[in-house]
Amino acid sequence: MSKRFFLITLPRSGGTAVQRMLDATPGVACCGETGSMLERVCAMESVVEGMPGGWRVGAVPVVDLAAPEGVCYGVRSSYLGREGWSKAVARWSWLLRRWPDAVIVFVTREVDDGAEITLSMTWNLWIPSFAKCAGRLWKRWREMRQSMLDFREMNPGRVAILPMEKLGDFEAVAGVLAAVGIPLAWEAWEQVNASRPGERRAAVAELVAVEKAAKLSPVPNPFDGDRDPFAAVGNETDGSDDPFEAEDAARDPFPAPIKPARRHRRQPPRPFIEMAAEVPRAIVYPWLSTAAVWQELRHSLRSVAEHFEDKECPIFILGDAPPPWLRPGGRVQWRAIQGYAPERHGQPLNRRAGMWQATVTGVQLAEEVCWMNDDIYFLRATRWEDLRVALTEGRLERKVGEMLASTNVWRRGLARAVCDLLDERPLRPVWRFATHTPYLFEREKSLAILRTYRLSYKGSWVTLYHNHHNTPHEPCAPHKVNRLPATAAARFLNHSNYTLTEDLKGKLEALFPTPAPWEAT
């Protein structure tokens, strides 16, 4: 059994879990995060190297980690080795040289979206020095990981790599540790594996605890002033050594810290009434007559009549009043939504309530629903199958902070949906599905969303639905236009109230001149 070990953990890689597993194992003791302690000891002991008389590193030890007899003692740090390869190899070599009976265990994780997301969500809270690191944090993180792999290559007998991806497999974890003489008890692993420190809600609790501790007893930045290793430090590697350089250049910079007043706290889903589907398939339009500025709905429906292949499925308009030109009893049916209905002074009772009711009702009307809006038009032949690949406009998780602080209620609602998705399925990308194009919803999947999330505003439904269910998707750009004439590849037109100019109205009238069968006048 090894006498000493150093647990050097890549940030957000399960280091807390490994430390607790080891500390709970009989005969093993592993202290929690020691911050910059090892850095400082290394710095103190390195001072003697410059002294005259032939003094060398390690000649006069400043610190001796004396462990009780028979105890395998470990020190954990996620700080030692962050400053690029040269300093990493110097620090880690110092550990092995200074304590010849010690081994090093690196806890790492894959370079993937999950790693980036968790770093971008937490960096400003748990490591003060990273506040100055900003957009280079990702590059530093990857450098540290690569340094770990390289150092192990140099010392395979005294260095072990424990990937986060293996932490859920006791045999794998115990095997890696046993190879360097560190025991691990199954009970200790099981207990920590069940609680998963750092993951999901534990991660949130961890952030809150760190914040509270910082307020109660602020810890001075261990890397003050020009000794901050992350402040404008030159690159350790030239561009040709960094295979991710081009990819990094295309990434957004890390967001500013989220102000506490704008934090989102997840709410439970609202109770709702389950209804049986009336038909196998339907097209649904939520529609508020008082919000119409022209005859958008009429022309949108004409585009459905002309281009949507399914000529039989019913079309439901859910709103406050039927359109005046609608012939009753036909394919297009109007259903009242209480929240949209005029009350007393002719105002909608509650627009948000109306949106909620329309959503709950609309997604349950049929087993499959094509969700439309009066500002969306089909431009060419479309089948149900064509809607199974959803359209996206980039990713959202790194914009949460600014969206939560936005004055736009739509953006804030979308941000809350993103936060809930990250909470429900952590470390996965969140795509922007709210593209103002036709959406396809399946009833059973919709029910799953209603039972899991609380809807905040309009844009959140499609975001929650498609991200939660991992709908296949592709970029929206070639498929949607916002002006006419459209490009050859465009399948849909979408406009806003501002872009619905007289010119566009004329073009829409020319594009869809023929009244649909359900128009009375």
Next chain:
Amino acid sequence: MKVVIYTHPPDYVAAALAARAWRSLGVSPVLAVHRSDPLPVVEGCEVIRTAAPRRGNLNGLAFLREHLRILREHAEGEWVFKADSDTLCFRLDWCRGIEADAVGLGDVGMRAFWGFCYAVRPAFLDTLIAAADKGAPAEEEDLAIGLLTASLGRLHTYKPLTPGCPLAGFAWSVERSAEEWKGLVDAMCFQRGPERSHRAVADKMREFL
């Protein structure tokens, strides 16, 4: 026998891989690290500090003198080797039974002596040190040793790019498996270039181990 490998931080991993190959042949690696560089710990290697400036690529009289003294200090057995971080040695056949004071890759028409992998007789080092203390015929360490050996002793060189030449540089553009390469040469240099990073070199070396 020992091999002295000069290295610096970007090449520490490659040096560790090279050292692993030398150890498999029973040759003990000595990593020479400049005093301005971080001191690494590399399994199975003795690590020493050097002081003389390397002037970009092991150049200069001061470096040559220090290098020869380091070779003498670590000379054991039949030969003492010098190799680069990016050089893998698969076999020692290239120096076995050679009646010479130094052996390596060289060609009068191209370059007298290449320094990525060569061997020197321990007994000849005093002669080289005495000559270097008086001056050097070239700035580069490998060229200086080759020229000094040729004039003061016996130099055996393999002509590059000839059939049967056991020392070669890895041809990045040639499609050939590692096993095929190892069947053709005894030692190979995976030279870094403008298009090839330190990491690419280490990755390629790993394929051969």
